[in-house]
Amino acid sequence: MSSYLLDIQNLSVEVEGTVILENINLSIPYSESYVLFGPNGSGKSTLLKAIMGFPSYKVVNGKIIFDGKDITNLPTSERVRMGISIAYQHPPEIKGIKLIDIFKFCLKKKPEEDLEPEHYELIDKLKLRSFLNRNINVGFSGGERKRSEIVQMLLLKPKLILLDEPDSGVDIESLRLISQEIQKYITETGSSALIVTHQGEILNHITTGRACVLLDSTIHCYKNSQEIFNTIKDVGFAKCIECQERGVKIND
Amino acid sequence: MIKPKDAKLTSLRDLPHEILKSIAETGVIENENERSASFLHMDQTTVYDKINEMFQDQIIMMDTKEALKKFDWLEQYRWKLVDPDKDEFTKKVADDWSGGYFFWIQKGAKITFPLQSCLLITENRLEQRVHNIIIADEGSEAHIITGCVQHADVDKADHIGISEIYVKDNAELHFSMIHHWSENTLVRPRSAIEVGNNAIFISNYLSLHPVKNMQMYPTAFNNGVNSKSSFNSIIFADKQSMVDIGSKVILNGEGSSADIISRGISKRKSKIYARGKLVANTPHCKGHLECLGLLLGGETMMAAIPELEVNVEGAELSHEAAVGKIADEEIQYLMTRGLSEEEATSAIIRGFMDTRILGLPKDLAAEVNQYMYEMDFGA
Numbered sequence: 001m002s003s004y005l006l007d008i009q010n011l012s013v014e015v016e017g018t019v020i021l022e023n024i025n026l027s028i029p030y031s032e033s034y035v036l037f038g039p040n041g042s043g044k045s046t047l048l049k050a051i052m053g054f055p056s057y058k059v060v061n062g063k064i065i066f067d068g069k070d071i072t073n074l075p076t077s078e079r080v081r082m083g084i085s086i087a088y089q090h091p092p093e094i095k096g097i098k099l100i101d102i103f104k105f106c107l108k109k110k111p112e113e114d115l116e117p118e119h120y121e122l123i124d125k126l127k128l129r130s131f132l133n134r135n136i137n138v139g140f141s142g143g144e145r146k147r148s149e150i151v152q153m154l155l156l157k158p159k160l161i162l163l164d165e166p167d168s169g170v171d172i173e174s175l176r177l178i179s180q181e182i183q184k185y186i187t188e189t190g191s192s193a194l195i196v197t198h199q200g201e202i203l204n205h206i207t208t209g210r211a212c213v214l215l216d217s218t219i220h221c222y223k224n225s226q227e228i229f230n231t232i233k234d235v236g237f238a239k240c241i242e243c244q245e246r247g248v249k250i251n252d
Numbered sequence: 253m254i255k256p257k258d259a260k261l262t263s264l265r266d267l268p269h270e271i272l273k274s275i276a277e278t279g280v281i282e283n284e285n286e287r288s289a290s291f292l293h294m295d296q297t298t299v300y301d302k303i304n305e306m307f308q309d310q311i312i313m314m315d316t317k318e319a320l321k322k323f324d325w326l327e328q329y330r331w332k333l334v335d336p337d338k339d340e341f342t343k344k345v346a347d348d349w350s351g352g353y354f355f356w357i358q359k360g361a362k363i364t365f366p367l368q369s370c371l372l373i374t375e376n377r378l379e380q381r382v383h384n385i386i387i388a389d390e391g392s393e394a395h396i397i398t399g400c401v402q403h404a405d406v407d408k409a410d411h412i413g414i415s416e417i418y419v420k421d422n423a424e425l426h427f428s429m430i431h432h433w434s435e436n437t438l439v440r441p442r443s444a445i446e447v448g449n450n451a452i453f454i455s456n457y458l459s460l461h462p463v464k465n466m467q468m469y470p471t472a473f474n475n476g477v478n479s480k481s482s483f484n485s486i487i488f489a490d491k492q493s494m495v496d497i498g499s500k501v502i503l504n505g506e507g508s509s510a511d512i513i514s515r516g517i518s519k520r521k522s523k524i525y526a527r528g529k530l531v532a533n534t535p536h537c538k539g540h541l542e543c544l545g546l547l548l549g550g551e552t553m554m555a556a557i558p559e560l561e562v563n564v565e566g567a568e569l570s571h572e573a574a575v576g577k578i579a580d581e582e583i584q585y586l587m588t589r590g591l592s593e594e595e596a597t598s599a600i601i602r603g604f605m606d607t608r609i610l611g612l613p614k615d616l617a618a619e620v621n622q623y624m625y626e627m628d629f630g631a
Contacts, residue, residue: 091585092581094603096606111621
């Protein structure tokens with residue numbers, strides 16, 4: 001059996017006829033958190049959505065292996081069942097569906113069933129008790145949305161967590177709260193994570209190992225996440241392109 | 253000439269099980285302890301009317317024909333709000349009819365349990381013609397549930413119902429109507445409501461079953477000072493249903509107000525025309541109209557037709573309308589929480605048809621939600 005929880009091989013993804021990702025190779029071992037950097041529009045969110053299996057993100061080449069199984073052609077709900085969970089950067093508003101409803105979906109509970117005390121504990125920790133009967137995301141602030149995303153994600157008890165820009169558009173208190181819960185979950189369960197970040201702020205709160213940079217539809221290099229982030233902060237993504245041109249191999 | 257049959261019931265429990273089940277879906281229940289009064293007009297005959305002992309002095313209820321014989325003054329209330337020459341359907345009822353319900357909520361009575369009334373069709377190819385009159389007398393409060401149901405064995409039928417509703421000064425009347433027709437039923441309700449000083453009229457309408465052709469446009473006359481009307485409706489049109497439904501409020505009384513809220517879902521070659529009209533005839537009145545529609549699949553249609561007519565300066569009328577399909581993004585989002593595509597679609601539809609916009613009594617709301625939970629929305 002492979003030592004990787006997620007093993008993406010030669011993956012190319014098309015959205016509405018345009019190739020967004022080309023020949024992506026990315027392997028995340030069990031119990032490790034990886035960071036994904038990349039400039040705007042490089043396809044970071046597309047990669048997460050392709051891993052989730054959204055129908056409009058068409059895999060035209062390559063495959064995705066999760067926990068030893070080829071999931072390339074599985075529907076989203078099946079991938080969720082197997083243990084992949086995503087926290088959105090911009091979750092949609094849905095009128096008529098309350099926050100409590102969506103928590104029940106995550107827990108496979110019927111509408112008339114109540115949550116368990118441990119669930120309320122998590123909800124209270126992330127300060128969402130007073131939002132339970134509100135329509136999902138309608139009128140929620142940036143921080144409230146992130147907190148609700150993390151509760152949903154954790155209720156699903158995933159093996160792999162995908163975080164799409166958890167540190168953008170969020171107040172510092174909310175970021176501290178969500179990071180604490182994510183780190184606690186990762187430490188307790190030995191789950192893996194793939195974290196997309198622009199600001200890099202999340203790296204101050206969550207222990208991450210390697211990082212990769214998505215540029216020109218392809219993943220370029222892996223290295224220590226903090227080191228890469230510092231380079232990007234100082235000189236931008238140009239250095240990554242340089243490395244690529246020099247032929248620096250991944251997993252150095 | 254329509255002749256009633258000689259077939260009275262001693263209790264709603266005398267009805268066959270399958271009828272009890274389908275009328276329960278419309279809020280008409282056999283446990284009469286939870287209702288203040290029960291009325292049943294089956295085909296062309298009023299077969300049951302009974303007032304709960306707790307409310308004997310507070311409600312007068314009987315067949316409209318009987319009531320007209322008993323109360324001379326009632327004739328003034330008949331064909332006062334609805335014009336008998338309005339169309340071919342009103343003319344038919346003016347010409348010959350089988351009865352209907354007469355509810356008179358007594359002055360100052362606070363009826364804590366809903367009154368229930370059922371208009372039932374069990375006879376194939378019947379044209380049911382009824383005339384209902386409701387008087388909520390001064391200062392009274394009541395909630396009437398009326399279920400219109402067609403027995404499953406009936407292939408084809410027509411229902412024509414005239415309803416004239418009077419909400420007197422300081423009274424509050426909630427009127428919840430649930431329709432359960434079938435793919436071969438023609439339905440023509442003709443209703444009008446007069447709302448007095450400081451009086452409130454709230455109409456809730458729900459139709460979750462296919463209907464061949466349904467057209468109605470009830471009108472409320474907010475004649476009283478500070479009178480208030482609300483019309484809330486949820487329509488699920490399936491299997492080539494043709495539904496043309498609207499609500500109209502004429503704001504005549506100073507300080508009067510109105511809300512019209514509707515949700516329509518059109519599926520499998522169905523068509524919905526959702527109309528709404530607010531007319532302001534007095535300077536200090538307010539009204540809002542909200543009409544949202546969802547199309548499920550191709551070959552469906554919904555037209556939202558809101559109208560505002562302001563005849564005086566100082567009135568505040570507004571409307572919003574939107575018709576579209578379910579956003580893929582919303583379905584995908586719910587799928588990332590473990591729902592299948594179908595489950596996600598159904599959840600969004602149930603949310604869209606948010607029954608909380610209808611102020612239904614608790615037991616009825618639970619019944620409706622349970623029913624909607626089991627409904628197959630697969631697009």
